[in-house]
Amino acid sequence: MTDKNIKVSIRHLYKIFGEDPASALKDVKGGLSKADLLETRNHVLGLNDINVDIKEGEITVIMGLSGSGKSTLIRHLNRLIEPTAGEVLVEGEDILKWNTRRMRKLRRESMSMVFQKFALLPHRTVLENAGMALATRGRKRAEYEGEANKWLDRVGLGGYGGQYPHQLSGGQQQRVGIARALTSNSDIMLMDEAFSALDPLIRTDMQDLLLELQDELHKTIVFITHDLDEALKLADHLVILNNGAIVQQGEPQKILLDPADPYIEDFVADINRARVLRVRSVMEKTPPEGEVSGEVDHDATLESVIADAQGQMDRRFRVMRRGRAVGTIEMPEIMRALVPAKSSAEAEESSDTAA
């Protein structure tokens, strides 16, 4: 799992908005904060020393509050925004050095994008929208029709090809957006808050659709969201952004169990941990000896284990992965994992009041 190829790699990326970013960059590298930069020099620090490796075939989720620089970051991957400093390596090559022709080829053939506000062409039919990437490459309608229809069917919009976008609901429009990205047959998909404009139920549907497609297609997906539940559901690799800088990145379960920063603790405080945490991240890595109450899958959620144990505290389970025992899990461990680790600051406070 860990030795997957790195598809896209972001190195020391900085973006400063303003009149004279180059000189502001020196101050930022010297340690000037976003707020101070805005106050003293009237420049906005968009991204501050970003380093991320995006692995092939994984969903990398970038999460952060509004204004944290998520959209700015994802737009650097296909150079809709030019950085102030840094590198963006796609399969080892720095695309910032590429000319317009090469960049256009990359955008047409290897990177597609799904937008928060769908951004479909309102004067084109659903079919023409889905085939937009191929049409842009110069294919005639007859040539892209088959491919576009295939993906429209796949996202559940078979038969809608002749409609116009405004005749569809928001959820359906975003399905067209996804079909458009899939029809381009690119291996990298950039999704900027692709589901944020949809209501919760539709949103869950779309997340399931995406996971289902991903099981089959193994695209390299960069997904942006401000919603932690969504991030935890989709992410293979989670990057948390605040004020233009990365606060923590890694496997979502690890971040949840071991938040690096009060900012992230706040973030994860309200999450339903039983439903998100998996057995494999809590278990003891030695198979049990002697009596057990049953077997659970290593990818099962804690919630399902608690249900299996019928709430009894003295239960012990053998953890199975592809038919092999890989560990043990006991109910007390599960209970401990359900309570967020107290931050050191809070712990001190409570000991103070106790004394």
Added chain:
Amino acid sequence: MATYDGVFDTLGLRNWCDGGSSGAPMSMADLLAQTSGTENTTSFWDFPFPSLDALHDACGAIPQTRDLTQGLEAGFLALRDGLRVVVDPLTQPLSWMLREMLYVMTQTPWFIMLPVLLLLVYAVTRAWKIVGLVALFLAILAFVDHYGYAMETLAIIFVCAFICVLIGVPIGILMSRSDRMQRIVIPILDMLQTLPPFVYLIPLIFLFSVTEPKLYGIAVILYAIVPVVRLTDLGIRLVDKDVIEAADAFGMTRNQKLFGVQIPLALPNIMAGVNQTIMMSLAMVVIASMVSAPGLGILVLRGIRNLELGVGLVAGFGIVVLAIALDRVTKAALARIDASQSSR
């Protein structure tokens, strides 16, 4: 002696003043003063502004205002031949188009012309109601024997509006693509829009002979081109940023973006510009009848000049009717475009 004599005397310029032209032509004021013989009685109340004429009285070397206007005229006449060499061939197709269009629209028998016009109306509006309205209006005009005049007016409007779109849309596109271009063009548009049409008719009359149709053609185009340029620029700039971003993200070239996304999405605004351009052409055609543009305007002019109230009123009514018809037809065409992309 003149009021400002003292000034030149104290400055020691007397010699320079009297140097050349003692026999210069007198101004009207001089003549009057001579005949009435009240030269030295300028009271304080009549103290003149130091204008060219007043200064000339005191100092012969300073030109009169009359010299200024004559100089301008002479300069313009001298330039004219040079200008004509360039502008004449450039604008010749306009004369040609206007003549042909006038010929076709007035010489084709009415029983062919009217159905053709109505078919055209149907083609752009797809609404039988509007076709009926236009048919009624044209029938009324023909009934009071204004058919020929109306056709002349329409012919000029068609040609001029067509050229406005032909030139105006590309200018608007260029403006939308470059802020610098926009900064240059907008003051010119402002000027064209605020100048009273009579003001730029004057140089045009000197440049071209009054017998040439392009004289009024140019006047109409200059006046009517403004809205289509402005609204093309605005329309393209107003296209949804997200959609443009999507076009970029999927690797469209500038031209693919322009013709595949920006122009189609700006079309409602461009059509609104075309509507206004047509309406302004109509307004200007009437004024341009003073410089020999044929059509209903001639009758209005006759009404004013000869105080033929009835003639002027009927022609004015004809113009109103044409205006309503043109407005309805272009608005209906606009609504049709809007309906086909009513996503926003």
